[in-house]
Amino acid sequence: MKFDYKLEKLLKRVEKPGRYIGGEINSALKDPAKVDVNIAFAFPDLYEIGMSYLGMQILYNVLNKKDNIYCQRVFAPAPDMEELMRQEGVPLFTLETKTPINEMDFVGFTLQYEMSYTTVLNMMDLGNIPLCSRDRGEDLPIIAAGGPCAYNPEPLADFIDIFVIGDGENALPDLLDKYAQCKKAGMSKIEFLKEACRMEGIYVPSFYEPEYNPDGTIKKICKLYDEAPASVLRAILPDTESADFPVNPLIPIIEAVHDRAVVETFRGCTRGCRFCQAGIIYRPVRERSKDTVIKLAKAQLANTGHDELSLLSLSTSDYSCFEELAGELIDYTKKENVSLSLPSLRIDKFAFDVLNKIQEYKKSGLTYAPEAGTQRLRDVINKGVTDDDIFNSIEQALILGWKHIKLYFMIGLPTETYDDLDGIADIAKRIIDLNYKINGPKGGRFNVTVSVSNFVPKADTPFQWAAQNTAAEFEEKHNYLARKLRIKGVTFNYHDNTTSAYEAVFARGDRRTGKLLLEAHKAGARLDGWTEYFRPDAWERAFEASGISRDFYTTRERTFDEVLPWDIIDCGVSKKYLINEAKKALDEKTTRDCRLGCTGCGINRYVKCSMDGALRGEAHTDNE
């Protein structure tokens, strides 16, 4: 039966069939037979999520600009579609040409969150691709993976042939060019991998094998191929100003989570919050010039007809010319009837002026993330925010008429006590009182939402050695907070404990946790990030079948001299720096924002860092 006809019959029976049809404006149309390398860029989640991801747009643009490469897309089907595909024998296919993914040269997964790992396996399975790399012959695609979770690649080491660690703009096309050369030279897959493993940011897990101590920790990582590097330095794009950025992005054919023009203002962050992986692995800060940002924004808006523009970075207002940039964009977007959104804004006086201008009378809600309830704990995590910062800005917001304040906190942070939880409730209470004081008893509806997430220690952060709370501890803390936050006008939200523990297992898991993934996949787990699709029963069975101890990975504190599963990957920041930060955390000592003076993270061993002391001369609150 013709594939198209078979597919059409499926499309008539599923929800949101637009997820599976392709044909978006600006999608790349090439003849797969006429290129050297065919790659499927795979996002292990639904279309609406994957299409909102800027990284895909960047790489799709970079790859398809090359004549010898054709990059297509594939997303995870929703369970209704998956069931029909399995029933009717329709393999997972690319959106652009409806080619089964097992006919590609490469399938490249982006790893944005740990709870997508089972979906990676499920997508391979739906594409009739054997899951374990050792079971895949020459005729099957090379399975690649990258993205922030690839900084601890080990849980997926048995399934992925090749990891691309770091900035992909140059690393990925270079890798595919290398593949094209090897293919033309008639080389086998293993010969290609041997060539590739010497390239920047490339990790081939099958060239290494960990050896374990009797207590289960890693003794050492042995090389199985002598020429493989002892340490894999992540690929680092020296600057973003000259990097190619899409001005003709794909436009989602059905409504995506984010459906708007996006310009990345800079990569990296100078703040050094100790729980934050992004703050480490994207160093150093690399800015685009203001003129480039504006030029890109205008081009994207003109080319797409989007009616919303957003800036993307880890901390929007840390951009060096933020005030000028914001001013110019506000004027431009107003003139063009485009709404402007500025996420991750640090709330200071200027930010208020900006917010006031762009939100005008539509004051949707103000989000603030103190992360911890007391100054002591905020110093531990190096979140450079004081009580005064919090309450001054909230007071401003209340005077300006915001009626809904959203607060984000983490619980289970290292050294946390119940005093810190009391601090969370105090902040909420003080905001309610403040509103009463400012707006009086007839101030109208006012609401504070307190959202609490569970701390998950991540690789390449100063807290990578820390213990996670047990499920019981989290539960007790949730209950405690629920009681404390029974305040009129306060809504309390918290995360599920089960998934935070699974997330933690894979965030710091070694190669053995791959078995757990495999078992979870067999038990039917996929799309675990979705409450409605998450199957705790499947995971329970998987833990049992794999014999993996959850606590070994979650609640166990590591010593600084333990060999960590991801030690093979060099994220650019030195381990010495991370250890020093971890020690300072325990001493409740903060580290300054490195724009106030270099703090010695070590990234400048590999690349020029232009942030060192960029703001020196301004007052700072360092208590070193």
Add this chain to the structure above:
Amino acid sequence: MSNRYAIKFSKDGYIKYTSHLDLLRMFKRAFKKTGLMLKYSQGYNPHPKMGFAQPLSLGYSGKSELIEFETVMPHTTGEIMEKMRKEMPEGIELISCFELPENIKSLAADADAAEYKIWIPTSLSEDVLKKEMDRYLNMTEIVALKRQKKTKKMEPVNIRPMIRSLEINKVGDFAMIKALLDCGSRSNCSPELVISSFCSHCGIETPRYDMEVERTNIFFVNKLQY
């Protein structure tokens, strides 16, 4: 000048699996991109003055769909066609553009009937099908279950008065029904109701997903025709 225009277009191929809201977003964006500025409604949440004559159900193809809009400045229909054509995704073909008279209501308000072609794979012969169709149309009441908007419950409705004409022929392995049905805000009959009631009437058990529906035309009150 009222600057009111309509574009006639077809929707076919994979893009028929997008909803009419998705299509509306697509058109809105296309207008924005061409620089053909649409008039905006006044109020708290301004939106462009633009809309389909009738929404087309997800999964249906359309031969003669209409979208109307109002621009800030006058444009020639040729200019509109030329600019908009460049922005259409695969599967949307623009057929023509024309000005709307000032004195008519919106196309949506004036829509009156629509013509469909329904393709149903079946082993029944043309003779049998034609006889069954005569019997079906001769009933004074044709009861179909329709989901009520408010209660979400399936309620029986008599669709016979909303059926203007039905004609059936066998084309290859398919029964092809040409249906003219009430369409619009006054009275509306979804082809789905005809499909389900006719199939159960003559015992056709073809699953719905094997059938195709195409809207071939939309008709308006006062014999307006676009």
